[in-house]
Every structure is written in structure tokens, then in C-alpha cells.
Amino acid sequence: MTPAQAVFGEVEAERRVASAPLSHVSIELGHLYMEDFQAGPDRLREQFRQVAPWAETMRRSWQARVPGGRARVSTCFLIDDYFSRFSTPAELVPAVLEAAAECDLTIDYLARESACAETDGVKLARLVEDRLVTDPPAGTNGSRPPVTETGWLCNGARSPYGGAVQAMESARAWEPPAQNAKRRHSIFVDVELWDSDSRGRTWSCPFLAAVWQLLRLGLIRNDGELPVRPVPGGPPFPSDWEELPAIVQLNPAAAPFSAYSTMSVLSSRFLPVELAVRTILSQVFVDAEVLRQVAGRSAGEGVPLPDELVDRISYVFLGA
Amino acid sequence: MLVFAISDKGGTGRSVTSSNIVYRRALQGSDVCYLDFDFGSPTAGAIFSVSSVARGTAQGGMHRYFEGRLADPHRIDVWVESDREGLRGKPPGAGQMVLFPGDEGGGEFSTVSEEMLRRCVRLFSRLEEEFDLCLVDLSAGRSFAAQMALAATARLPGVPFRWLVFHRWTRQHIIAAHGLVRGRQGLLAAGVEHGHDEENLADHIRFVRTAVLEPDAAELEGLRETQKAWLHECDRELRELARKYGVGRTAMLGKIPLDPVLQWREQLISDEDVLSSQIANAETVAAFDDLAKKIVDDSAWEAL
Amino acid sequence: MLLMGEVRTGLLQNSGEIPESLCQAVLGLLSGERVRVSRRPIMYAVSPDQLTGVDCRLASASRARVRGVGTVLSRASVTGGRVLQGSSHIRVVRAGSDHRLSWSHYLARPGVVEVFGKVRVPDLVEGFAESGAWNDCLDLGSVSERFMDAVQGSPLLDRKAPFKSARTRLRWVAVSAEREPGHEPGHEPGHEPGQEGPGIRFVLGRDRVRTLRLVLPGGLTPGVVDFCEDLALHDWLLTTLQVIFERAGVGTATRAEVTARLAPAVDHLLHLWMPAARLDDEFTPFWERLERRPGFSRQWLSLVARVRDQIAVNTLALLREAGGW
Numbered sequence: 024m025t026p027a028q029a030v031f032g033e034v035e036a037e038r039r040v041a042s043a044p045l046s047h048v049s050i051e052l053g054h055l056y057m058e059d060f061q062a063g064p065d066r067l068r069e070q071f072r073q074v075a076p077w078a079e080t081m082r083r084s085w086q087a088r089v090p091g092g093r094a095r096v097s098t099c100f101l102i103d104d105y106f107s108r109f110s111t112p113a114e115l116v117p118a119v120l121e122a123a124a125e126c127d128l129t130i131d132y133l134a135r136e137s138a139c140a141e142t143d144g145v146k147l148a149r150l151v152e153d154r155l156v157t158d159p160p161a162g163t164n165g166s167r168p169p170v171t172e173t174g175w176l177c178n179g180a181r182s183p184y185g186g187a188v189q190a191m192e193s194a195r196a197w198e199p200p201a202q203n204a205k206r207r208h209s210i211f212v213d214v215e216l217w218d219s220d221s222r223g224r225t226w227s228c229p230f231l232a233a234v235w236q237l238l239r240l241g242l243i244r245n246d247g248e249l250p251v252r253p254v255p256g257g258p259p260f261p262s263d264w265e266e267l268p269a270i271v272q273l274n275p276a277a278a279p280f281s282a283y284s285t286m287s288v289l290s291s292r293f294l295p296v297e298l299a300v301r302t303i304l305s306q307v308f309v310d311a312e313v314l315r316q317v318a319g320r321s322a323g324e325g326v327p328l329p330d331e332l333v334d335r336i337s338y339v340f341l342g343a
Numbered sequence: 344m345l346v347f348a349i350s351d352k353g354g355t356g357r358s359v360t361s362s363n364i365v366y367r368r369a370l371q372g373s374d375v376c377y378l379d380f381d382f383g384s385p386t387a388g389a390i391f392s393v394s395s396v397a398r399g400t401a402q403g404g405m406h407r408y409f410e411g412r413l414a415d416p417h418r419i420d421v422w423v424e425s426d427r428e429g430l431r432g433k434p435p436g437a438g439q440m441v442l443f444p445g446d447e448g449g450g451e452f453s454t455v456s457e458e459m460l461r462r463c464v465r466l467f468s469r470l471e472e473e474f475d476l477c478l479v480d481l482s483a484g485r486s487f488a489a490q491m492a493l494a495a496t497a498r499l500p501g502v503p504f505r506w507l508v509f510h511r512w513t514r515q516h517i518i519a520a521h522g523l524v525r526g527r528q529g530l531l532a533a534g535v536e537h538g539h540d541e542e543n544l545a546d547h548i549r550f551v552r553t554a555v556l557e558p559d560a561a562e563l564e565g566l567r568e569t570q571k572a573w574l575h576e577c578d579r580e581l582r583e584l585a586r587k588y589g590v591g592r593t594a595m596l597g598k599i600p601l602d603p604v605l606q607w608r609e610q611l612i613s614d615e616d617v618l619s620s621q622i623a624n625a626e627t628v629a630a631f632d633d634l635a636k637k638i639v640d641d642s643a644w645e646a647l
Numbered sequence: 648m649l650l651m652g653e654v655r656t657g658l659l660q661n662s663g664e665i666p667e668s669l670c671q672a673v674l675g676l677l678s679g680e681r682v683r684v685s686r687r688p689i690m691y692a693v694s695p696d697q698l699t700g701v702d703c704r705l706a707s708a709s710r711a712r713v714r715g716v717g718t719v720l721s722r723a724s725v726t727g728g729r730v731l732q733g734s735s736h737i738r739v740v741r742a743g744s745d746h747r748l749s750w751s752h753y754l755a756r757p758g759v760v761e762v763f764g765k766v767r768v769p770d771l772v773e774g775f776a777e778s779g780a781w782n783d784c785l786d787l788g789s790v791s792e793r794f795m796d797a798v799q800g801s802p803l804l805d806r807k808a809p810f811k812s813a814r815t816r817l818r819w820v821a822v823s824a825e826r827e828p829g830h831e832p833g834h835e836p837g838h839e840p841g842q843e844g845p846g847i848r849f850v851l852g853r854d855r856v857r858t859l860r861l862v863l864p865g866g867l868t869p870g871v872v873d874f875c876e877d878l879a880l881h882d883w884l885l886t887t888l889q890v891i892f893e894r895a896g897v898g899t900a901t902r903a904e905v906t907a908r909l910a911p912a913v914d915h916l917l918h919l920w921m922p923a924a925r926l927d928d929e930f931t932p933f934w935e936r937l938e939r940r941p942g943f944s945r946q947w948l949s950l951v952a953r954v955r956d957q958i959a960v961n962t963l964a965l966l967r968e969a970g971g972w
Contacts, residue, residue: 033684033686033687037683038681145679146678149678150678150679153678153679154677156698156699156700156718156754157700158700158750159700159701159702159716160702161703161747162702162703162783163700163701163702163703164701164703164704164783164784164785164786165701165703165719165735165785165786165787165789165790166413166414166786166789167411167414167789168461168793169699169700178750189382189406189410189450189451189452189453190450190451190452190453203702203747203750204747204748204749204750244679245679246679246681247681250679304751305749305750305751305754306751306754307754308698308718308754308757310680311696311757314755330752330756331749331751331752331754331755332755333749333751334751372894374811414786414788414789414792415789436894436896436899436900438894465796468796468799468800469792469796469814471806472657472658472660472799472811472812472814473811473812473813473814474811475811500802501660501804501805501807502806
């Protein structure tokens with residue numbers, strides 16, 4: 024008789040992670056702030072007119088890359104309802120869709136910026152903040168807690184400041200900050216993640232934009248589940264932003280919202296924001312299991328992905 | 344339990360008394376440690392007769408720990424590292440006795456930063472896991488160390504703490520001890536600022552009289568009657584003053600008699616010092632022993 | 648090339664053992680991530696993995712300057728609702744470049760530390776096992792302790808532990824007996840641990856430091872971390888029970904005192920001994936070897952017997968005094 028094999032498992036001891044449906048690329052056609060809205064409908068039309076050729080180029084390049092040309096490309100559009108609230112979905116969304124259609128663009132998904140902070144009771148921004156693993160300056164050996172300034176994140180070592188000194192100890196001279204991965208000279212970046220007042224915490228625009236990128240890359244999980252799923256919707260749109268789902272799927276035939284890679288077409292005034300976003304994203308630790316899932320599937324499709332998140336993100340910056 | 348030793352004025356024998364309390368407590372079977380928070384003068388090593396750290400440690404002590412330059416401050420097992428024959432080798436039934444010295448050449452800090460405070464909370468919290476009694480020797484007077492102790496204990500609601508205020512049995516010392524506790528920017532005021540409840544904090548503060556000369560003591564037999572009468576009168580006046588300032592018998596945890604050994608050679612007093620070489624008085628050891636018991640005896644700390 | 652880690656073990660600061668729900672709460676160090684719990688044969692709850700970035704020297708026996716950059720993988724766990732562990736480890740690999748890359752490169756390799764330049768594995772193995780706290784080298788123990796502190800600091804714990812006890816430190820390093828793919832020739836034979844057979848070396852050091860060197864028969868599987876944590880747990884139990892017994896004052900203290908001092912061990916420790924309960928089969932031989940020498944369970948059982956005998960004898964004596972028989 025061979026020895027019996029006992030298999031014992033416990034449900035609570037195992038970890039399961041849901042997988043997200045994924046397109047090849049998610050193209051962000053625009054990002055609407057109050058100032059854009061106030062500039063009138065022509066501003067929006069102009070923006071879409073500039074974006075259209077880039078979106079088309081991106082679509083073609085993926086069609087050329089994917090075997091059989093069957094590239095899954097989805098488009099999205101983000102409206103700020105976090106920093107300032109303006110207009111109503113009933114009024115604004117049809118106007119946006121109409122302007123896009125005039126430039127032969129289809130908006131597959133429409134998202135609200137506040138969804139990046141919190142959606143359906145899931146505090147997405149907090150979730151991402153918990154997963155920041157700070158970029159260690161040389162000499163970080165683990166013996167001390169990572170040097171952090173509450174609410175800030177940088178890419179190196181800050182200039183030392185006052186702090187406690189001992190009596191009769193000589194004062195310190197100024198020292199420059201330093202970038203960790205510098206090539207001889209530093210480009211030191213220090214990003215404010217949030218500030219707070221009596222009403223609570225307000226996340227910064229770059230931090231929410233980083234959450235937005237992670238959502239589009241399908242890399243966030245809450246208890247192993249996808250925190251946000253697009254909800255199909257169409258006209259008529261509600262008169263209150265709160266009633267609009269975090270992500271609305273406007274095009275029933277659209278490819279999945281999340282994708283292996285993202286492309287954003289932005290005004291060059293967002294360049295500093297995106298530098299900040301990349302500073303943040305390069306310090307976010309994404310669940311290894313989720314990364315494995317995504318890498319496995321993309322490899323299975325013959326489209327290998329770069330290991331590093333920031334390399335899955337591309338931009339086109341447009342002049343004014 | 345955390346016990347903070349403080350005095351308003353210098354020269355009260357705070358360090359030597361609290362070291363002896365720690366030593367007695369260890370002999371009574373508790374695991375104890377002594378933290379040198381007298382940052383401006385880190386000399387606790389001398390009292391424990393650990394000559395390698397008599398003027399602080401060169402291996403990274405309290406100062407470097409609070410500056411965040413090392414993960415764990417240097418710890419010294421007194422039973423192993425003391426130079427005194429009588430202290431080396433843990434007696435059967437005794438507990439651990441560990442010294443955390445300051446840094447050689449270390450100085451008083453210029454402020455208490457949030458980082459330092461966090462390190463302090465971490466240190467207290469870890470030591471409390473390991474030791475029955477952690478005695479923290481603060482410097483004389485209002486100091487950043489005392490402020491840090493108040494702030495850290497406010498953040499550790501589950502960790503019991505007690506304060507010992509040392510003073511000599513003189514007019515000036517009684518008034519100063521009162522001021523240190525109840526005066527402007529005293530322990531109570533500063534404690535409240537850091538989130539302590541005033542009444543609760545006051546219930547955890549007791550006084551220890553040091554270098555006390557009892558008018559009826561045997562050594563004073565040779566005095567003239569007029570001198571004795573004068574001494575009695577002084578003592579009565581001091582008692583009256585102490586009562587008025589809330590430093591009287593009820594708020595007192597113990598008193599240490601005047602003993603030349605403590606004055607001239609600040610060190611731990613072993614039973615041998617009393618029994619064989621007879622350089623120290625039996626009353627002194629009895630007073631230390633008594634204090635060591637009372638520190639952890641809840642009935643001695645009932646609300647006043 | 649090799650795995651190295653440090654496990655710190657201590658008593659959870661609570662009066663009694665804590666139930667599963669509380670384990671979930673105190674170990675929930677990362678929002679949006681579940682605490683995993685297994686209940687058989689003993690309750691074991693483990694926090695989600697946490698990462699810490701490092702860029703520092705790695706200790707080497709030859710004092711060569713070896714710089715490593717990457718992330719440390721850590722977790723905290725509670726066994727039997729009573730014993731807390733903080734565990735951190737890294738996998739050391741040779742860096743593909745001669746300079747530090749962007750941080751996202753390292754984040755994409757959780758728990759990996761890349762070392763620059765020429766590195767000899769035995770040099771790192773010896774260096775890590777020996778390194779104390781007093782240098783600037785990688786300090787995995789402190790990382791582990793921080794996660795323990797985070798748990799001990801939970802307001803859900805009452806901090807009224809039944810006895811005082813010191814944390815123990817187990818520093819471990821594991822290499823594979825298999826030759827690495829791409830193993831460079833030119834390493835002098837006899838110095839590469841890959842040429843030794845599988846084995847285990849456990850050393851009790853001063854200041855509650857233990858070192859463990861493992862040569863694994865197969866590759867460097869993640870199960871080795873479980874093994875080291877399990878060994879650290881049982882070593883702590885043994886160490887702690889020894890201290891409690893020593894302090895009970897058998898022969899000097901009164902019978903009632905001895906019984907009172909031994910009681911916490913009976914209430915909180917004796918039932919926790921379950922070596923190799925959750926381990927992969929490939930690690931059972933290692934435990935078996937440790938059971939032969941130094942004989943963990945033998946010593947434990949003998950101590951437990953002494954504790955029980957003391958309590959029985961003392962109880963009888965007290966009964967006799969009370970009842971007059």
C-alpha cells in the first residue's frame with residue numbers, strides 16, 4: 024500500500040484575486056476641469072479636434088502589433104467633480120458627447136474624478152496611499168522607519184532641516200536635496216499627496232491622477248475584488264453628479280475599460296502634474312498576484328508588457 | 344511599569360537613589376532596567392560601576408537612538424558587565440538588571456521633535472514588554488526629557504507609569520519640589536497640555552525625601568540639649584511647610600536617611616557594604632528596599 | 648543566489664489570547680487586503696505582505712563593500728492568539744547593471760535585493776549570520792520589529808500581558824544545493840555552498856540571537872520562510888518557559904509562590920507546542936534533524952513535566968496543610 028496523501032485546505036487561509044477584463048490600450052481623450060468648461064464649448068471641440076489624429080495613430084499602431092489586427096482599444100473621458108462642481112451630468116455629458124462625435128471620436132467610458140478618491144464606500148486613494156513604498160536614499164538599511172514627511176512623497180533625500188540638535192553641538196550647514204537614481208545631477212521632485220483642514224483630507228490632483236492611471240491599468244484590488252466596475256448608462260443623465268456612477272459605459276460595444284497600457288492626450292500645462300504622477304506611480308507597490316495575472320495574459324496574447332508600471336503609460340502633450 | 348525620577352534642584356541624590364531602587368527591585372526578583380535620560384550629563388554607568396560607560400557609551404546610546412541614528416540603544420547587562428565583584432553574577436532568584444546609558448559626550452537636546460517622541464513611545468512600549476520596572480532618570484529641573492516623558496506616556500494609555508519627585512529636606516527644596524509639580528510649566532500643567540488628565544496625573548506623582556537627618560537619630564546623641572531642641576524646631580517647621588505645599592507625609596513615598604556613602608561615593612549599596620565592610624548604614628538599605636517595594640505597591644499609590 | 652531573513656518573536660501584549668476576529672483586526676496593516684487565517688491544528692493569522700525599500704551595504708565576512716538595492720518583504724503573524732512574530736526576508740540576486748535603476752524597477756521585484764559587483768555567496772552567508780546591530784549594514788530585524796510594534800500598539804489590545812518576556816531574534820540564511828542556472832565557472836570549488844549537501848545549522852547566540860543556516864535540497868522555495876518562522880516560534884516558547892521555570896524559585900520560594908509563578912506558563916504557553924504543523928513536506932526532514940539534536944521537543948517535554956510536577960506537588964502540600972492530612 025502506498026502512503027495516503029492527505030490534502031487539507033482552509034478557505035480563510037487562501038488568497039483569491041479577481042481578474043479584470045483588459046483591453047490592449049486605454050486612451051484618455053480628455054480631462055475636463057471647470058476652467059475648460061467655463062471657456063465654452065469651442066474649447067472642448069478644439070481639444071477633441073487635436074486629440075483625434077493621435078487617438079487614431081494609437082489605434083493603428085496596436086492593430087499592427089496584435090496578431091490578426093484585433094486590437095482592443097477603449098476610450099475614456101474624465102470630468103472633475105472633486106475639486107469643483109459645475110453644471111450637471113444632464114447638461115454636460117450630452118454636450119461632451121456631441122463635441123466628440125463632431126470630431127469622429129467615440130467616448131466609451133466617462134468617469135468622475137471623485138471616484139478616484141472614494142467610490143461605493145471603497146477609499147481608493149487611501150488604498151493606494153497604503154501601498155506606497157518609498158524610494159530609499161542610499162544608506163537606508165531598514166534600521167529606521169522610512170523618512171517621510173506626512174502627506175508628501177519625493178524621489179530622493181530632502182535637504183536636511185533644523186530638527187533636534189544637542190546642546191553645544193555645531194550647527195549644520197545647508198545641504199542640497201538629491202535624487203536617488205540620479206545621473207550625476209539631480210532632478211529632485213517632492214509631491215504633495217494631500218492636505219487637510221477642518222473638513223478632512225483633500226487629495227491632490229496628481230495623487231488622484233495616479234489612482235486614475237492604476238484604475239485604467241486594472242491594477243487595484245480591494246479584498247481581492249475589483250473596486251470599480253463600469254456601469255452601462257446613457258441618456259437621460261441625472262441632474263446630480265452623485266447619481267452618476269463612478270464610471271459610466273456609454274458605448275455598449277466598447278472594449279474593456281482597463282487595459283495593458285494607457286495613453287493620455289493632454290495639454291502641456293499638465294506636464295508637471297504627470298511628472299508628479301510618475302513619481303507617485305514609481306513608488307506604488309501593486310499586488311504581485313495581480314501583476315502575474317496581467318503579465319500572464321498579455322504574454323499569452325503575444326503582447327509582452329514592460330515590468331515597470333510607469334513604462335506602460337504614455338502621453339501626448341499638446342501645445343496650447 | 345514606567346517610573347520617572349525627577350528633581351527640581353540638582354544634588355538631591357536622585358540618580359543614586361533611583362539606581363539603588365532598581366538594584367533592590369532586581370534583587371527582589373523583578374526584571375528591571377534603568378534609562379539614563381539625564382541627557383546633559385550621561386553618567387549613570389558610574390553608579391552601576393560599569394567603567395566602560397562611566398561617562399556614557401561610545402557604542403550608541405540614548406542620544407543616538409533619539410537622533411534616529413540607530414535602531415536599538417546600547418544595553419548593558421549590569422550583572423555581567425559591572426566591574427564590582429559584588430555585582431557580577433546574577434544572584435539566584437534575582438531578575439534582569441539592564442542599563443541603557445547615554446552617549447559619551449552627549450548633550451541636552453534643543454527641542455522634542457515629533458520623530459523623537461515617536462522613538463520614545465516605541466522604546467517605552469518595547470521595554471514594557473520585557474521589564475517589570477523601567478526607571479527613567481530625568482535630569483534636574485524642567486527639561487525636554489521630562490516633556491518627552493509626559494508626551495510619550497500620554498500616547499501609551501495602556502502602560503502604567505509613576506513619577507518620583509526627589510527633594511532634600513530643606514526649606515528651599517520643599518518649595519522647589521512643589522513648584523516642579525504644581526507651578527507654572529510644572530509637571531501637571533505640561534502634562535495636561537500633552538493630553539493627561541490633571542487629577543489622574545497628580546495621583547501618579549509621589550515625593551521622596553533624601554539626605555534626611557532625623558532629630559532623634561542615634562548619631563546625634565552627642566549634641567547639646569539646645570542643639571537638639573533647635574533641630575526639633577527646624578524639623579517641625581519643615582513638616583509644616585511641606586504640608587502647606589502638598590509635599591507632606593501623605594504625598595511622600597519614602598525617605599532616605601543621610602548616609603556618607605551616598606554623599607561621597609555615588610554607587611549601589613550592596614548588602615556586603617552594610618554587613619562586612621560596614622561602610623554603609625543598614626537604615627539606608629532598608630529605606631531603598633522599602634521604596635523598591637512601595638513603587639510597585641498599589642496601596643501606596645491610592646488616590647490622595 | 649540566496650535567501651536571508653530575520654524573525655522576531657514575542658508575547659502579544661494582551662491579558663488573554665485573542666480570538667480570530669481580533670487577530671484579523673490587529674493584523675490588518677494594509678487596507679483592502681485580508682488577513683489570512685488558518686485554524687488547524689492551531690490558529691494562525693498572518694498579515695498581508697508589506698514592503699520596505701532599502702539601499703545599503705550587505706554584511707560580508709570579508710568586510711568587502713557590497714551594496715544592495717531593493718525591497719524587503721515582511722509580515723506579522725499571531726499564533727494561537729498569543730505569540731506575535733515579525734518576519735522579514737529578501738532574495739539576493741546579482742544586479743544586471745552597474746548603477747542604481749529607477750525605483751519602479753525594484754518595486755516590480757518584491758522581496759528582491761540586487762547586489763552590485765562581484766559577490767561571493769559564502770561571504771554574504773557568513774557576514775549576515777554574524778552581523779550585529781552596530782554597523783550600517785542591512786538590518787532586517789528592525790524592519791520586522793516595526794511591524795510587531797504596529798500590532799502591539801493596537802488600541803484593541805489591553806497591554807496587560809500575563810508575564811514579561813523578551814523578544815527573540817532568529818537570523819536565517821538559505822542557499823540551494825542545486826547549481827544555479829547560469830552558474831559562473833571560476834568559483835573555487837569547496838567554497839560554494841551550492842556544492843554542499845542539504846543541511847541545517849542552528850546556533851544559540853548571546854542576547855537572545857539565534858542563527859540558522861540552511862542548504863536546501865531543491866530550489867529556494869517560499870516555504871523556507873514558514874519553516875524559519877516555525878522554528879523561531881518554538882525556540883521562543885522553549886526560551887520563555889525556561890525563564891519562567893528558573894524564576895519560579897523552586898526550592899527557595901514558598902510553595903504558593905512557586906505555583907503562582909508557574910501558573911502563567913500553564914495558562915498561556917503549554918498548549919502552543921506544535922512543531923512543523925504548517926510546513927511543506929520538504930521541510931519535515933529539517934525539523935526531524937533538529938529534534939535529534941539539540942532535541943527541541945525532548946527539552947520542552949521535560950520542562951513541561953517539571954512544571955506540572957511542581958504544581959502537582961505544591962498543590963498536594965498546600966492541600967495537606969489546609970486539610971491536615
